[in-house]
Amino acid sequence: MSPEDRWLDQDAGPVVRPYTVTRGRTRTRGDALDLIAVLEATGVPPRARLRLDPEHRMLLTLCRRPVAFADIASEVDLPVGVVRVLVDDLRDENLIRVLKPTPTGDAPDELVLRKLLHGLRAL
Protein backbone atom coordinates (compact mmCIF):
# COMPACT_ATOMS: atom_id res chain seq x y z
CA MET A 1 0.00 0.00 0.00
CA SER A 2 1.51 3.28 -1.01
CA PRO A 3 1.32 6.14 1.47
CA GLU A 4 -1.16 7.94 -0.79
CA ASP A 5 -3.57 5.05 -0.45
CA ARG A 6 -3.75 5.23 3.29
CA TRP A 7 -6.76 6.86 4.77
CA LEU A 8 -5.94 9.11 7.67
CA ASP A 9 -8.17 10.95 10.08
CA GLN A 10 -11.34 12.23 8.46
CA ASP A 11 -10.48 10.58 5.16
CA ALA A 12 -11.10 7.22 6.75
CA GLY A 13 -14.69 8.22 7.46
CA PRO A 14 -16.43 8.52 10.77
CA VAL A 15 -15.19 6.23 13.52
CA VAL A 16 -18.78 5.63 14.53
CA ARG A 17 -21.44 5.29 11.87
CA PRO A 18 -23.73 8.29 12.27
CA TYR A 19 -26.90 6.43 13.06
CA THR A 20 -25.23 4.29 15.73
CA VAL A 21 -26.02 7.12 18.12
CA THR A 22 -29.70 6.65 17.42
CA ARG A 23 -29.42 2.86 17.59
CA GLY A 24 -30.23 2.59 13.95
CA ARG A 25 -33.34 4.72 14.03
CA THR A 26 -33.55 6.99 11.04
CA ARG A 27 -37.18 7.94 10.99
CA THR A 28 -38.61 10.67 13.09
CA ARG A 29 -42.17 11.38 14.02
CA GLY A 30 -44.38 12.77 11.28
CA ASP A 31 -43.68 16.44 11.73
CA ALA A 32 -40.06 16.76 10.68
CA LEU A 33 -38.51 19.49 12.74
CA ASP A 34 -37.67 22.50 10.62
CA LEU A 35 -34.04 23.60 10.63
CA ILE A 36 -35.03 27.05 11.90
CA ALA A 37 -37.49 25.81 14.51
CA VAL A 38 -36.58 27.23 17.91
CA LEU A 39 -36.11 24.75 20.74
CA GLU A 40 -35.91 25.20 24.46
CA ALA A 41 -35.41 22.84 27.38
CA THR A 42 -38.57 22.58 29.47
CA GLY A 43 -36.64 22.35 32.74
CA VAL A 44 -38.63 19.26 33.67
CA PRO A 45 -36.32 16.79 35.44
CA PRO A 46 -35.77 13.56 33.48
CA ARG A 47 -37.60 10.50 34.77
CA ALA A 48 -35.57 8.59 37.34
CA ARG A 49 -35.20 5.46 35.18
CA LEU A 50 -34.60 7.34 31.94
CA ARG A 51 -31.36 6.48 30.22
CA LEU A 52 -29.98 9.51 28.44
CA ASP A 53 -26.99 9.21 26.16
CA PRO A 54 -24.20 11.80 26.32
CA GLU A 55 -25.53 13.26 23.06
CA HIS A 56 -28.96 13.72 24.61
CA ARG A 57 -27.42 15.50 27.58
CA MET A 58 -25.37 17.72 25.28
CA LEU A 59 -28.50 18.73 23.40
CA LEU A 60 -30.36 19.44 26.63
CA THR A 61 -27.56 21.70 27.76
CA LEU A 62 -27.52 23.55 24.45
CA CYS A 63 -31.28 24.10 24.71
CA ARG A 64 -31.17 25.76 28.10
CA ARG A 65 -31.77 28.94 26.16
CA PRO A 66 -33.98 29.17 23.08
CA VAL A 67 -31.94 28.07 20.12
CA ALA A 68 -32.57 27.18 16.49
CA PHE A 69 -32.42 23.53 15.57
CA ALA A 70 -29.83 24.21 12.84
CA ASP A 71 -27.56 25.84 15.41
CA ILE A 72 -27.54 22.88 17.77
CA ALA A 73 -27.07 20.47 14.86
CA SER A 74 -24.05 22.49 13.83
CA GLU A 75 -22.77 22.68 17.40
CA VAL A 76 -22.89 18.98 18.21
CA ASP A 77 -21.38 18.19 14.81
CA LEU A 78 -23.69 15.32 14.09
CA PRO A 79 -25.70 15.03 10.88
CA VAL A 80 -29.05 16.79 10.93
CA GLY A 81 -30.98 13.55 10.54
CA VAL A 82 -29.31 12.09 13.61
CA VAL A 83 -29.92 15.17 15.74
CA ARG A 84 -33.55 15.16 14.65
CA VAL A 85 -34.04 11.66 16.08
CA LEU A 86 -32.32 12.62 19.34
CA VAL A 87 -34.39 15.79 19.69
CA ASP A 88 -37.54 13.75 19.13
CA ASP A 89 -36.49 11.47 22.00
CA LEU A 90 -36.22 14.51 24.23
CA ARG A 91 -39.54 15.89 23.02
CA ASP A 92 -41.19 12.55 23.76
CA GLU A 93 -39.89 12.80 27.32
CA ASN A 94 -41.12 16.40 27.58
CA LEU A 95 -37.57 17.59 28.18
CA ILE A 96 -37.50 19.88 25.14
CA ARG A 97 -40.27 21.88 23.56
CA VAL A 98 -40.55 23.57 20.22
CA LEU A 99 -41.17 27.28 20.70
CA LYS A 100 -41.72 28.02 17.08
CA PRO A 101 -43.60 25.24 15.37
CA THR A 102 -42.61 24.05 11.98
CA PRO A 103 -43.58 26.75 9.50
CA THR A 104 -46.91 26.25 7.91
CA GLY A 105 -45.42 26.72 4.50
CA ASP A 106 -46.23 30.39 4.34
CA ALA A 107 -43.48 32.93 4.14
CA PRO A 108 -42.98 35.08 7.25
CA ASP A 109 -45.57 37.74 7.84
CA GLU A 110 -45.20 41.32 6.73
CA LEU A 111 -43.90 42.56 10.05
CA VAL A 112 -41.10 40.01 10.04
CA LEU A 113 -40.27 40.89 6.43
CA ARG A 114 -40.04 44.58 7.32
CA LYS A 115 -37.79 43.79 10.26
CA LEU A 116 -35.62 41.66 7.99
CA LEU A 117 -35.33 44.45 5.48
CA HIS A 118 -34.51 46.97 8.17
CA GLY A 119 -31.91 44.64 9.67
CA LEU A 120 -30.24 43.88 6.34
CA ARG A 121 -30.05 47.57 5.40
CA ALA A 122 -28.42 48.32 8.73
CA LEU A 123 -25.71 45.68 8.29
Next chain:
Amino acid sequence: MDYAHSDTAVGGGPRAGGRPITAKILIAGGFGVGKTTMVGAISEIRPLRTEEVLTDRSIGVDDVAGVDGKTTTTVAMDFGRITLDDELVLYLFGTPGQQRFWFMWDELAHGAVGAVVLADVRRLADCFPAVDYFEDRGTPFVVAVNCFQGAERKRAEDVRIALDLEEGVPLVMCDVRQRSSARQVLITMVEHVLSSVSPAG
Protein backbone atom coordinates in the same frame (compact mmCIF):
# COMPACT_ATOMS: atom_id res chain seq x y z
CA MET B 1 -16.09 23.31 24.30
CA ASP B 2 -17.28 22.59 27.77
CA TYR B 3 -21.01 22.19 27.32
CA ALA B 4 -21.71 21.69 31.00
CA HIS B 5 -20.49 25.15 31.84
CA SER B 6 -21.39 26.99 28.73
CA ASP B 7 -23.03 30.24 29.65
CA THR B 8 -23.27 31.74 26.23
CA ALA B 9 -25.97 31.07 23.74
CA VAL B 10 -24.98 28.81 20.88
CA GLY B 11 -23.17 30.65 18.17
CA GLY B 12 -23.36 33.96 19.99
CA GLY B 13 -26.95 34.52 19.05
CA PRO B 14 -29.69 36.20 21.01
CA ARG B 15 -29.28 35.65 24.70
CA ALA B 16 -30.86 36.24 28.05
CA GLY B 17 -33.91 34.13 27.46
CA GLY B 18 -34.99 35.94 24.33
CA ARG B 19 -37.10 33.97 21.95
CA PRO B 20 -35.60 34.65 18.57
CA ILE B 21 -37.67 34.94 15.46
CA THR B 22 -35.96 32.91 12.79
CA ALA B 23 -36.20 33.26 9.04
CA LYS B 24 -34.44 31.50 6.20
CA ILE B 25 -33.40 32.24 2.67
CA LEU B 26 -32.16 29.58 0.25
CA ILE B 27 -29.13 30.12 -1.91
CA ALA B 28 -29.38 27.93 -4.98
CA GLY B 29 -27.54 27.55 -8.25
CA GLY B 30 -25.17 25.26 -10.08
CA PHE B 31 -21.95 23.80 -8.79
CA GLY B 32 -19.16 26.33 -8.36
CA VAL B 33 -21.33 29.37 -9.00
CA GLY B 34 -20.43 31.01 -5.71
CA LYS B 35 -22.99 29.81 -3.16
CA THR B 36 -20.38 29.14 -0.49
CA THR B 37 -18.66 32.43 -1.26
CA MET B 38 -21.88 34.36 -0.90
CA VAL B 39 -22.84 32.74 2.40
CA GLY B 40 -19.32 33.39 3.69
CA ALA B 41 -19.30 37.02 2.56
CA ILE B 42 -22.45 38.03 4.36
CA SER B 43 -22.84 35.70 7.31
CA GLU B 44 -21.17 33.83 10.08
CA ILE B 45 -20.64 30.55 8.27
CA ARG B 46 -21.06 27.38 10.28
CA PRO B 47 -20.56 23.70 9.58
CA LEU B 48 -23.68 21.70 8.94
CA ARG B 49 -23.90 18.26 7.47
CA THR B 50 -26.75 16.02 6.80
CA GLU B 51 -26.61 12.29 6.63
CA GLU B 52 -29.73 11.56 4.72
CA VAL B 53 -31.42 8.31 4.08
CA LEU B 54 -31.70 7.98 0.34
CA THR B 55 -35.30 8.20 -0.66
CA ASP B 56 -37.00 6.59 -3.60
CA ARG B 57 -36.42 9.80 -5.47
CA SER B 58 -32.69 9.58 -5.14
CA ILE B 59 -32.47 5.86 -5.63
CA GLY B 60 -32.08 5.25 -9.30
CA VAL B 61 -29.94 8.30 -9.64
CA ASP B 62 -27.32 7.05 -7.25
CA ASP B 63 -26.27 3.55 -8.04
CA VAL B 64 -27.46 1.64 -5.03
CA ALA B 65 -28.69 -1.41 -6.89
CA GLY B 66 -28.11 -4.57 -4.92
CA VAL B 67 -27.69 -2.72 -1.66
CA ASP B 68 -29.99 -4.09 0.96
CA GLY B 69 -31.50 -2.03 3.70
CA LYS B 70 -31.17 1.66 4.22
CA THR B 71 -28.55 3.68 2.48
CA THR B 72 -27.38 7.05 3.59
CA THR B 73 -25.53 9.77 1.81
CA THR B 74 -23.62 12.60 3.41
CA VAL B 75 -24.30 16.07 2.18
CA ALA B 76 -22.45 19.16 3.35
CA MET B 77 -24.61 22.23 3.32
CA ASP B 78 -23.58 25.84 3.19
CA PHE B 79 -25.07 27.23 6.33
CA GLY B 80 -24.78 30.77 7.58
CA ARG B 81 -26.47 32.89 10.17
CA ILE B 82 -26.92 36.63 10.34
CA THR B 83 -27.98 37.94 13.73
CA LEU B 84 -29.89 41.05 12.72
CA ASP B 85 -30.89 42.09 16.20
CA ASP B 86 -31.64 40.64 19.60
CA GLU B 87 -34.72 38.88 18.39
CA LEU B 88 -34.28 38.26 14.70
CA VAL B 89 -31.91 35.78 13.12
CA LEU B 90 -31.69 35.14 9.40
CA TYR B 91 -30.36 31.78 8.25
CA LEU B 92 -28.92 31.11 4.83
CA PHE B 93 -28.89 27.62 3.39
CA GLY B 94 -26.98 26.83 0.26
CA THR B 95 -27.91 23.48 -1.14
CA PRO B 96 -26.23 21.26 -3.67
CA GLY B 97 -27.69 21.90 -7.07
CA GLN B 98 -27.86 18.36 -8.33
CA GLN B 99 -31.28 16.89 -8.82
CA ARG B 100 -30.63 14.04 -6.41
CA PHE B 101 -30.56 16.47 -3.53
CA TRP B 102 -33.98 17.90 -4.21
CA PHE B 103 -35.50 16.01 -1.34
CA MET B 104 -33.57 18.45 0.82
CA TRP B 105 -34.86 21.45 -1.08
CA ASP B 106 -38.46 20.55 -0.32
CA GLU B 107 -37.73 20.69 3.37
CA LEU B 108 -35.64 23.84 3.14
CA ALA B 109 -38.07 25.74 0.94
CA HIS B 110 -40.86 25.06 3.42
CA GLY B 111 -41.51 28.28 5.26
CA ALA B 112 -38.61 30.12 3.61
CA VAL B 113 -38.76 33.84 2.87
CA GLY B 114 -37.59 33.01 -0.60
CA ALA B 115 -34.60 31.97 -2.64
CA VAL B 116 -31.64 33.49 -4.41
CA VAL B 117 -30.71 31.70 -7.62
CA LEU B 118 -27.09 32.41 -8.38
CA ALA B 119 -26.18 32.32 -12.04
CA ASP B 120 -22.90 32.34 -13.92
CA VAL B 121 -23.15 33.82 -17.41
CA ARG B 122 -20.65 31.28 -18.72
CA ARG B 123 -22.91 28.44 -17.61
CA LEU B 124 -26.39 29.86 -17.49
CA ALA B 125 -27.99 26.48 -18.07
CA ASP B 126 -26.71 25.32 -14.67
CA CYS B 127 -29.32 27.40 -12.92
CA PHE B 128 -32.29 26.27 -15.05
CA PRO B 129 -33.26 23.46 -12.62
CA ALA B 130 -33.34 25.89 -9.69
CA VAL B 131 -35.42 28.44 -11.62
CA ASP B 132 -37.83 25.68 -12.67
CA TYR B 133 -38.01 24.33 -9.16
CA PHE B 134 -38.91 27.61 -7.49
CA GLU B 135 -41.33 28.59 -10.25
CA ASP B 136 -43.16 25.27 -9.90
CA ARG B 137 -43.20 25.48 -6.14
CA GLY B 138 -44.31 29.10 -6.07
CA THR B 139 -41.35 30.11 -3.91
CA PRO B 140 -40.46 33.76 -4.53
CA PHE B 141 -36.95 34.12 -5.88
CA VAL B 142 -34.51 36.54 -7.41
CA VAL B 143 -31.81 35.71 -9.93
CA ALA B 144 -28.39 37.07 -9.02
CA VAL B 145 -25.85 36.98 -11.82
CA ASN B 146 -22.46 36.55 -10.23
CA CYS B 147 -19.98 38.56 -12.28
CA PHE B 148 -16.59 37.11 -11.65
CA GLN B 149 -13.63 39.30 -12.28
CA GLY B 150 -12.84 39.26 -15.96
CA ALA B 151 -15.97 37.32 -16.72
CA GLU B 152 -17.86 38.15 -19.84
CA ARG B 153 -20.33 40.91 -19.09
CA LYS B 154 -23.79 40.42 -20.35
CA ARG B 155 -26.69 42.73 -20.33
CA ALA B 156 -29.27 41.90 -17.73
CA GLU B 157 -31.94 41.84 -20.40
CA ASP B 158 -30.06 39.20 -22.38
CA VAL B 159 -29.76 37.00 -19.31
CA ARG B 160 -33.45 37.47 -18.57
CA ILE B 161 -34.33 36.32 -22.06
CA ALA B 162 -31.92 33.39 -21.90
CA LEU B 163 -33.49 32.23 -18.64
CA ASP B 164 -37.00 32.93 -19.90
CA LEU B 165 -37.72 34.62 -16.60
CA GLU B 166 -41.24 35.51 -15.72
CA GLU B 167 -41.95 39.19 -15.62
CA GLY B 168 -41.62 40.48 -12.10
CA VAL B 169 -38.78 38.18 -11.07
CA PRO B 170 -35.94 40.54 -10.15
CA LEU B 171 -32.58 40.02 -11.80
CA VAL B 172 -29.52 41.65 -10.32
CA MET B 173 -25.86 41.72 -11.22
CA CYS B 174 -23.60 41.06 -8.26
CA ASP B 175 -20.17 40.11 -7.06
CA VAL B 176 -20.86 37.78 -4.16
CA ARG B 177 -17.31 38.09 -2.86
CA GLN B 178 -18.26 41.59 -1.78
CA ARG B 179 -20.24 41.77 1.41
CA SER B 180 -22.15 44.85 0.25
CA SER B 181 -23.08 43.16 -3.00
CA ALA B 182 -24.22 39.97 -1.28
CA ARG B 183 -26.22 42.12 1.14
CA GLN B 184 -27.88 43.96 -1.74
CA VAL B 185 -28.95 40.64 -3.26
CA LEU B 186 -30.65 39.68 0.00
CA ILE B 187 -32.30 43.10 0.27
CA THR B 188 -33.65 42.73 -3.27
CA MET B 189 -34.96 39.30 -2.32
CA VAL B 190 -36.82 40.57 0.75
CA GLU B 191 -38.14 43.65 -1.11
CA HIS B 192 -39.46 41.35 -3.82
CA VAL B 193 -41.39 39.26 -1.29
CA LEU B 194 -42.65 42.36 0.51
CA SER B 195 -43.94 43.87 -2.71
CA SER B 196 -46.05 40.77 -3.27
CA VAL B 197 -47.58 40.68 0.22
CA SER B 198 -47.97 44.43 0.42
CA PRO B 199 -48.18 45.92 -3.08
CA ALA B 200 -48.59 49.43 -1.74
CA GLY B 201 -45.45 49.19 0.39
